Amino acid sequence: MKKSILRIVLLAILILASSSSFAQEKEFPYKWPADPLVNKNLKQWQDWKFGVIIHWGPYSQWGVVESWSLCPEDEDWCIRRGPHAQSYEEYKKAYENIRTVFNPVQFNPQKWAAAAKNAGMKYVVFTTKHHDGFCMYDSKYTDYKITDKGSVFSKNPKSNIAKEVFTAFRNQGLGVGAYFSKPDWHSENYWWPYFPPLDRNVNYDPAKYPDRWKNFQQYTYNQLEELTLDYGKLDILWLDGGQVRPAESLTEETKAWLGKKRWIQDVNMKRIAEMARKNQPGILMVDRTVHGDFENYRTPEQQIPTIVPAYPWESCITLGDSWYSTGPNERYKSVNWAIHTLIEIVAKGGNLLLGVGPDKSGDLVPEVYERLKGIGAWMEINNEGIYATEPISPYQVDKWRFTKSKQNNYAYAFYLADEKESTIPTEINLPAIQPSNNSAIHLLGYDKPLKWKKGTKGTLITVPTQAIAKLKGQPAWTFRVTVNATKQN
Known part of the structure; x- marks a missing residue:
């Protein structure tokens, strides 16, 4: 019961905040x-x-x-x-x-x-x-x-x-x-x-x-x-x-x-x-x-x-x-x-x-x-x-941020590393962006395309050890998804 009341209160706060923002913009x-x-x-x-x-x-x-x-x-x-x-x-x-x-x-x-x-x-x-x-x-x-x-x-x-x-x-x-x-x-x-x-x-x-x-x-x-x-x-x-x-x-x-x-x-x-x-x-x-x-x-x-x-x-x-x-x-x-x-x-x-x-x-x-x-x-x-890009929904999920090129059919997924997170995992789950079957995924800074497969919560990407070593210590890692990248339903 208390949880239900809390949900109602939070929903009301969100509605009020949204209506207030809309009123000012209007x-x-x-x-x-x-x-x-x-x-x-x-x-x-x-x-x-x-x-x-x-x-x-x-x-x-x-x-x-x-x-x-x-x-x-x-x-x-x-x-x-x-x-x-x-x-x-x-x-x-x-x-x-x-x-x-x-x-x-x-x-x-x-x-x-x-x-x-x-x-x-x-x-x-x-x-x-x-x-x-x-x-x-x-x-x-x-x-x-x-x-x-x-x-x-x-x-x-x-x-x-x-x-x-x-x-x-x-x-x-x-x-x-x-x-x-x-x-x-x-x-x-x-x-x-x-x-x-x-x-x-x-x-x-x-x-x-x-x-x-x-x-x-x-x-x-x-x-x-x-x-x-x-x-x-x-x-x-x-x-x-x-x-x-x-x-x-x-x-x-x-x-x-x-x-x-x-x-x-x-x-x-x-x-x-x-x-x-x-x-x-x-x-x-x-x-x-x-x-x-x-x-x-x-x-x-x-x-x-x-x-x-x-x-x-x-x-x-x-x-x-x-x-x-x-x-x-x-x-x-x-x-x-x-x-x-x-x-x-x-x-x-x-x-x-x-x-x-x-x-x-x-x-x-x-x-x-x-x-x-x-x-x-x-x-x-x-x-x-970064340059000549535009937002792509859902914009951010956990440590991930997303953009889309204005000039071609590329979507970019940035993984924001913690200060002490110096290396990319050998397998990483990309949420929100759902590649089509013929899409290629690249890690910027590494020339070869990466292996990937569809998982239950996103796209599982395998990162080679050579790429991990080459890009060690980066503040963020950028994955480029080509062809028909669309928002995951």
């Missing part, structure tokens, strides 16, 4: 781009599957969280540390002076780009400007930038950092995206010096001071115009700061981001998008969390959806504790974790945007290069089950 449906070129580029981007997002700015000199220690909110990620922490005004002044000592002479974007390509990554998103307003490029509209004479690194021939990064990754044949923060905590038209900052939001009412807000709209437009005009081909504009949005786009979650004042901060994305696509035809716009015309794909942060979304998406997840290398105490996840995370995301139809960043020296730390090398070694053998 309220804010995904809008496919109307522009044919944007649609084409979006489909290409969906096939890339794996990219890198690089956070970097003068904050790396102190090893503090990017920008957020300037934000006067009582949140764990906004805590100020160091000798200036007790006075907000003193801290802000010291933070803005970091550029006088931030001198990353080991900056070598060609080395980053080569490591990313060798890891199997297909695109980069780089922070041209974070919330603190400091430009990592040569903006004509502010002197708070890496190329200004007030920045010690301005004398370096590579001082236009964003341009150097974009060129290096482009030269490796990788796609290029510009991260840009819509809020700008240095701009006098966002945080007006007449008032103290209240939280992450604008510190005056844009409706009461419309001219000041129009100045900020134009400033944002101007900076994005120069990025789309002067920095070569861009594939993606990746816009952060979801509190800066029109009123009609607000959700219950994003209303909370507006703080107590609830001032609406509309930067006129329609005008920005028209300009950006005039300068860069077909560019993908990613106005994060603002569902509608300018969110060409969605970007869950530090998480993977539990179900297969019905829209293009990308999980942005850090390799370390932070978005960049903060110092000697930064902890990095394993190669196994990275491979399993990539497979999990791809099996649900998404892309992984892996978050890394250099330290104050200007170079990625050895742990990052080591992880990228390990990911690349696995991708060199198994990438055909």
Whole structure:
């Protein structure tokens, strides 16, 4: 009796959860781009599957969280540390002076780009400007930038950092995206010096001071115009700061981001998008969390959806504790974790945007290069089950994840090995995918087809000892099923 009641309760919870998810998706449906070129580029981007997002700015000199220690909110990620922490005004002044000592002479974007390509990554998103307003490029509209004479690194021939990064990754044949923060905590038209900052939001009412807000709209437009005009081909504009949005786009979650004042901060994305696509035809716009015309794909942060979304998406997840290398105490996840995370995301139809960043020296730390090398070694053998694939039901069963090629009749089954599981069993049961009688099954990395037979709970595959020895220590093993692979009934 108790078990029956428990089943009923669990069923009711599942129904409520499903109806809630459906209601939210119905309220804010995904809008496919109307522009044919944007649609084409979006489909290409969906096939890339794996990219890198690089956070970097003068904050790396102190090893503090990017920008957020300037934000006067009582949140764990906004805590100020160091000798200036007790006075907000003193801290802000010291933070803005970091550029006088931030001198990353080991900056070598060609080395980053080569490591990313060798890891199997297909695109980069780089922070041209974070919330603190400091430009990592040569903006004509502010002197708070890496190329200004007030920045010690301005004398370096590579001082236009964003341009150097974009060129290096482009030269490796990788796609290029510009991260840009819509809020700008240095701009006098966002945080007006007449008032103290209240939280992450604008510190005056844009409706009461419309001219000041129009100045900020134009400033944002101007900076994005120069990025789309002067920095070569861009594939993606990746816009952060979801509190800066029109009123009609607000959700219950994003209303909370507006703080107590609830001032609406509309930067006129329609005008920005028209300009950006005039300068860069077909560019993908990613106005994060603002569902509608300018969110060409969605970007869950530090998480993977539990179900297969019905829209293009990308999980942005850090390799370390932070978005960049903060110092000697930064902890990095394993190669196994990275491979399993990539497979999990791809099996649900998404892309992984892996978050890394250099330290104050200007170079990625050895742990990052080591992880990228390990990911690349696995991708060199198994990438055909990753790129240009789509989800195939049932997506996952126990340790197995599944994809299907868009280009031919291959299904891929990934067996996710435990950290201590270094070898493939000599006989392994493949669930869910039911091969037809004339199908061939291959283990990627081993040339010869494998023997198999139908079992009571799936397909029993015999793995030769040569294959076991050759692929020892892999984070995951990939089986390719050819001909007519269909879901098992």
